[in-house]
Amino acid sequence: MTGPQRAAVILLVLGDEHGRQLWKELDDDEIRIVTRAMAELGTVDSDDVEKLMVDFVGSLSAAGAVTGSLDRTISLLEKILPSDQVALLMEEIRGPAGRNMWQKLGNIDAAVLANFLKNEYPQTIAVILSKIRADHAANVLRNLPNELSVEVVGRMLRLESVQKETLDHIENTLRTEFVSTLTQTRRRDPHEMMADIFNGFDRQTELRFLSALDASNAESAERIRALMFTFEDLIQLDPAGLQTLMRQVDKDTLTRALKGASETMRNFFFGAMSQRAAKIMQDDMEGLGPLRLKEVDEAQSRLAQLTKDLAERGEIVLSKGNSEDELVY
Structure with missing residues (x-):
């Protein structure tokens, strides 16, 4: 386990x-x-x-008995992790919001975060962007007004160590004026919620509900289809993302998923394998014999969910046919 x-x-x-x-x-x-x-x-x-x-x-x-303290934690981590990583971790732990504050910022939509930050001083924005993931900081910069974003980049280049009091003040401000307010007021798009639910359906149930929606509310049905992430969407993975997925998925799930897949999807996965590995996979698929559609659907759903989990952790990037149309989960 x-x-x-x-x-x-x-x-x-x-x-x-x-x-x-x-x-x-x-x-x-x-x-x-x-x-x-x-x-x-x-x-x-x-x-x-x-x-x-x-x-x-x-x-x-x-x-035996264990006593935890800041000094003991530092001593332990220094034996395991690089010193610069330990220093960064300790700096975040000492702050009033701790590591979770910057993680929360990393989970907030870049456009929403940029809309809030555009009214802050460039120096404050520079400090905040220096504390979050580089890819997320890039998306925030892209959503800031051009003149402001250029100024922020310049400040980040000249940024030196930030005093603890300044960092504490910024964290407190973000927590009280932005993150907590956002958590209380943000309402999830119901179509996004239903897309997640539909992703958990087997194929027959999914078709039944979508057909009913087509008849009663065609616009909503189309929006849900666009938001759903299915097994067939895996074909949009780049080679690196596909290799990452195949290293994480267990062989039995992949075999069952491909057993009921289209020829296009099979070739997509086989193309990422060596000839020998592809031949073994084909033999394993034949060895399974007939499978119920439900078993295939479950395997394909697990594969799609694993892909979304990897995307959440930033290990792969998901898109639907457009390099700029990134799907964020």
Whole structure:
């Protein structure tokens, strides 16, 4: 099992009464990762659960008493990570909003963030953009007024170390005036929400609902179709993205997904394999024998969901036929 899957099993066993305090200790991203693993876990045999819990308790018992402190954390990290990475982590932890503040900014749409920042001082914008992911900073700059964006780039080039008091003030301002307000007021597009739900349908159920919508609300049906990310959309992956996906997906899921795929999709995946690997995959597909459509749909849905997860983590880029039309999940 992966780490999130092991954590999901432990939290399920603990239940709400004993696990509540653990849930409170997780940040938003950790909760999202664990809940996704929990939702996709399926049935875990009692023997596996028992072994996992024994291992978990045994690892805690073997460690004895543990005391955490900032100094001890730094000492431990310096033995594992590069010194510059440790310094950056500690700088963020010491801030009032901590690491989560900059993660939250990284999850906010670039156009929305740029619209807020355009009224700030160029120096403030420069500090903020220097603290978020480079790709996200690039998208924010692209959405700022041209003259302002050029000024911000110049400030970033001349940016020196920022005093802790200044950084604290910026973080507090962002948290109180922007992030918290955005969290309270932002309403998700219902078509986007329904597209996510439709992605979880098997093919027959999806067609049934879309056909009904075509008859009653054709405009909404088209918007949902445009927002859905399906197995067939994988053909838009670039070679690097496809290789990343194939390294992450388990062989059985890929075999079942390709078993019911079109010739175009099969050739797309086979083209990313060596001749020998493609031949083995074809033999495995034949060895499966007849599959129910539901099994194929489930495998293809898992592949599409894995792709979206990789895109969320920034490991691949998704687009639908247009290099500038990036899909953000």
